[in-house]
Amino acid sequence: MxxxxxxxxxxxREECGIFGVSGASGADQVTDYQYAIWKxxxxxxxxxxxxxxxxxxxxxxxLARRDExxxxxxxxxxxxxxxxEKEIDREGVDILTRxxxxxxxFRRVFATxxxxxxxxxxxxxAVNIARRCRRLLQSLExxxxxxxxxx
Numbered sequence: 034m035x036x037x038x039x040x041x042x043x044x045x046r047e048e049c050g051i052f053g054v055s056g057a058s059g060a061d062q063v064t065d066y067q068y069a070i071w072k073x074x075x076x077x078x079x080x081x082x083x084x085x086x087x088x089x090x091x092x093x094x095x096l097a098r099r100d101e102x103x104x105x106x107x108x109x110x111x112x113x114x115x116x117x118e119k120e121i122d123r124e125g126v127d128i129l130t131r132x133x134x135x136x137x138x139f140r141r142v143f144a145t146x147x148x149x150x151x152x153x154x155x156x157x158x159a160v161n162i163a164r165r166c167r168r169l170l171q172s173l174e175x176x177x178x179x180x181x182x183x184x
Contacts, residue, residue, distance in 0.1 A: 066132045070142070073124045078145055081117045085152040088114065088159035096166045099174060104163040111160045118153035122146055 088107055095103035125146040128134065134142060 066128075066134075069124070069128050069132070070134075070138060073121065073128060073142065073145055077117070077121045077124060078149065081114065081121060081149055081152050084110070084114045084117060085156040085159070088156045092159040092162035092166070095163055096169075099166075099170055101167060101170050104167045104170075107163040108160050111156055114153055114156040118149045121149040125149075 088110060091103055091107050094100070095107065125142050128142050129139070
């Protein structure tokens with residue numbers, strides 16, 4: 034099972050000024066806009082990136098080790114990655130409609146939405162590898178496969 038963001042919303046609000054949200058300084062009060070931007074970039078994007086990365090690494094590991102249980106876990110975890118991508122899309126569109134950011138922030142929000150889509154697709158490819166691996170496990174292992182270098 035994938036882990037979600039360890040911060041609660043109050044903790045996020047406290048730390049917005051620390052992580053370089055544009056226009057925020059430690060002495061200023063953090064606005065809803067700054068909080069929404071920071072929340073989109075930091076916990077949402079990082080969690081999705083880590084989940085996609087882990088799925089891809091696990092799919093390569095499952096193929097190399099012929100591990101059916103790992104294949105099944107990768108396939109099951111894909112639903113959570115899909116949900117993370119939809120959440121980032123929803124939050125990004127919400128920021129665009131509520132705050133109508135300009136220039137730099139607009140590009141950052143839009144790029145985050147696009148990157149989330151690409152990361153979700155990477156996770157989908159990891160699921161395809163895991164499904165193919167499960168099919169390959171039905172046949173006998175060829176001795177030559179042990180000569181392959183680990184990834």
